[in-house]
Amino acid sequence: MTNHQPLIIGIDAGTSVIKAVAFSLKGEQILVASVRNTYHTTKEGAATQSLQQTWLDCAQAIADLGKQLSNFRERVVALAVTAQGDGTWLIDADGQPVxxxxxxLDGRAAPTVAQLQSLDGERSRFEATGTGLNTCQQGAQLAHMVRHYPELLDQAATAFHCKDWLYFNLTGIKATDPSEASFTFGDFRTRQYKDEVIAQLGLNDYRYLLPPIIDGSETTHPLSQSAAELIGLKAGIPVSLAYVDMVMTALGAGVHTQDDSVSCSVIGSTGVHMRSVADQEVYLNDAGTGYVIVLPVPGKVTQVQTNMASALNLDWLLNVASELLAEFGIDADNKALIAKIEGWLNQSEPGQLIYHPYISDAGERGPFVDANARASFTGVTYRHRYPDLVRAVIEGIGMAMRDCYEGMGGAATELRLSGGAARSAQLRAILAACVGADVRVSLREEAGAAGAAMMAAVANGYYPDMNTCIAEWVTPLLGQSEAVDPNLTRIYDNLYQAYLEQRQSYPHVWQTLAKQRDFACAANGQNSTHNKNDASGRAPDFCANNQ
Incomplete structure (x- = not known):
C-alpha cells in the first residue's frame, strides 16, 4: 500500500453511528472514521432526527477520514452511501427539511398500521412487496401523516429515506434505490413502484412524493462543488446510491457468493437473519411478516427476519452480574465477564432450560410482531446456577434465530455469522446446532460500508459485475467451515419444539403484564413508556413522570 493508492469511500449512516470507511480497489479496509449519531424520543412514541445535523455529521465523518489519510483528495476515486432503513425524511420544493x-424507531403510526392491516387487499400488498407492514416503514408513516399530520405533507415535495437525503446533499439528485422502493411501495420482482401497493396504503394523492429509482451499481452522479468543499474531496467524483444498510451488510458479510443453501446472521445488539434466493423462489409466510429486499444482483433477493434483541440479552445478564458484584465493591466490567463465558458454558449442560429472548422494551418483530413480548426463563430449579442461565440465554438467541429462519421457509445447510458474538467458538457451535447448519465466520469488519463500496466498484468499472467483485471482496474473508455437532442438534431440535409451543401460547400473558404495568403507572400518576427506548439504546424506566 502506498500514499497514492486509489480509494473508494463507503458511507454507512446507522442509527447510532455514522461511519466513513476507506477501501482499496481490491476490498482491503484501510481506515474508519465515525461520528456518534443523535436522535430524540418522546413518551408518545416519537423518534426523530435532524436532517441537517445528519448531513453535517456525515460530512464530518468523511472529512475526519481525510485528516488521517495522506493525499486523501487525490486518492479518492468514488463514494457510495448506505444508511439506516425505513423512516421518513421530508424535504420541500427548495430542498429544505420540512x-x-x-x-x-418511531411508533406513532401503530394505530394506522392496525387499520391498514385490516383492509381487504393487505395480503396482495404483502405478496407484492414481500414485506410485512409495520410502524417502521415510510408507507405506514406517510399514511399516518395523511390522517393526523396533513400540514407536513402539504409542505413536502419529496419523501426520502436516510441514504437518499445524504445522496441528495452529496450530488443534488433526488432519487431512491430499488431495495427500499420495492419493499415499501413496489414489487420485488420488477424492482419498481406498484400502483396497487400505493393505493392500498391510501397514498394515490401523494405519489408525487416518491423520488425516481436508480441502481447505484449501474448509475452514478458527480459530487457537487458545495459538498466537495465541505468534505475535502474533488468535485465531480462519482457517487453511488447504495441499497439499504441491511442488505449492504448482508452483501459484505457473505449472504450471496453464488453458493447454494446459505444463510447469514449478524449477531449484534439486534439479530438480523437473511438468506439469498432467486426472486421466483421467495417463501411468503402465512403470518405476513419479514422483509424481501432485492440484492444488486439480477434476479436475486434477500429474505430477512429480524429480532429486536439478540446479543442484548447476554449484555443484560452480564450487567445483572456486574451490578450485583458492584454492591460488594467488586469491579467486574462487561469485558471481564465476557471472558468468563467459555468457562461458564463448560460448567453447564445443553437443553436444560428454555429462555425466550424478548428482552427489548419494544417487544419483538420477527418472525412475529408483538410490542408486548417479554423475555422469560422456564424450567429453573434450585440446583441451577449462573452458568446455566448464561447457556440458556445463548440457546434462546439460537432458538430465536431458528424461529426467524423457519419464518423464511427453513434454515440452509451453511450459516455465515458476523458480529461480535461470533468470536466465541462455543457460542458459534450452539447457534449452529440450534439452526442445524455448518457455520463460517465473516472476517469483514465494516460489512455495511463494504457492501456500499462494492456497488461503487462495479458502477465505475473496476469489476464487470457484482459476482466478480464478491469473489475478491467477500469470499476470501470467510473463515473455514465448522461442522455442526449432530448430537447437539438433536438436543436442540427437541428443545425448539417446546420453545415454539410456549412462544405461541404467551401473547395473552404478555398482554396481561402490559395492562398491569399501565395500571401500576397510572396508580402512581405517571405515564407508561414500556415500549420505548431512549437515544442511548438503553431501556427506559417503566414509568416516566409527566413533568
Whole structure:
C-alpha cells in the first residue's frame, strides 16, 4: 500500500453511528472514521432526527477520514452511501427539511398500521412487496401523516429515506434505490413502484412524493462543488446510491457468493437473519411478516427476519452480574465477564432450560410482531446456577434465530455469522446446532460500508459485475467451515419444539403484564413508556413522570 493508492469511500449512516470507511480497489479496509449519531424520543412514541445535523455529521465523518489519510483528495476515486432503513425524511420544493425525520424507531403510526392491516387487499400488498407492514416503514408513516399530520405533507415535495437525503446533499439528485422502493411501495420482482401497493396504503394523492429509482451499481452522479468543499474531496467524483444498510451488510458479510443453501446472521445488539434466493423462489409466510429486499444482483433477493434483541440479552445478564458484584465493591466490567463465558458454558449442560429472548422494551418483530413480548426463563430449579442461565440465554438467541429462519421457509445447510458474538467458538457451535447448519465466520469488519463500496466498484468499472467483485471482496474473508455437532442438534431440535409451543401460547400473558404495568403507572400518576427506548439504546424506566 502506498500514499497514492486509489480509494473508494463507503458511507454507512446507522442509527447510532455514522461511519466513513476507506477501501482499496481490491476490498482491503484501510481506515474508519465515525461520528456518534443523535436522535430524540418522546413518551408518545416519537423518534426523530435532524436532517441537517445528519448531513453535517456525515460530512464530518468523511472529512475526519481525510485528516488521517495522506493525499486523501487525490486518492479518492468514488463514494457510495448506505444508511439506516425505513423512516421518513421530508424535504420541500427548495430542498429544505420540512420537519425532523421520523425514524424506523418511531411508533406513532401503530394505530394506522392496525387499520391498514385490516383492509381487504393487505395480503396482495404483502405478496407484492414481500414485506410485512409495520410502524417502521415510510408507507405506514406517510399514511399516518395523511390522517393526523396533513400540514407536513402539504409542505413536502419529496419523501426520502436516510441514504437518499445524504445522496441528495452529496450530488443534488433526488432519487431512491430499488431495495427500499420495492419493499415499501413496489414489487420485488420488477424492482419498481406498484400502483396497487400505493393505493392500498391510501397514498394515490401523494405519489408525487416518491423520488425516481436508480441502481447505484449501474448509475452514478458527480459530487457537487458545495459538498466537495465541505468534505475535502474533488468535485465531480462519482457517487453511488447504495441499497439499504441491511442488505449492504448482508452483501459484505457473505449472504450471496453464488453458493447454494446459505444463510447469514449478524449477531449484534439486534439479530438480523437473511438468506439469498432467486426472486421466483421467495417463501411468503402465512403470518405476513419479514422483509424481501432485492440484492444488486439480477434476479436475486434477500429474505430477512429480524429480532429486536439478540446479543442484548447476554449484555443484560452480564450487567445483572456486574451490578450485583458492584454492591460488594467488586469491579467486574462487561469485558471481564465476557471472558468468563467459555468457562461458564463448560460448567453447564445443553437443553436444560428454555429462555425466550424478548428482552427489548419494544417487544419483538420477527418472525412475529408483538410490542408486548417479554423475555422469560422456564424450567429453573434450585440446583441451577449462573452458568446455566448464561447457556440458556445463548440457546434462546439460537432458538430465536431458528424461529426467524423457519419464518423464511427453513434454515440452509451453511450459516455465515458476523458480529461480535461470533468470536466465541462455543457460542458459534450452539447457534449452529440450534439452526442445524455448518457455520463460517465473516472476517469483514465494516460489512455495511463494504457492501456500499462494492456497488461503487462495479458502477465505475473496476469489476464487470457484482459476482466478480464478491469473489475478491467477500469470499476470501470467510473463515473455514465448522461442522455442526449432530448430537447437539438433536438436543436442540427437541428443545425448539417446546420453545415454539410456549412462544405461541404467551401473547395473552404478555398482554396481561402490559395492562398491569399501565395500571401500576397510572396508580402512581405517571405515564407508561414500556415500549420505548431512549437515544442511548438503553431501556427506559417503566414509568416516566409527566413533568
Amino acid at each position: 420537519t425532523d425525520a421520523w425514524l424506523w
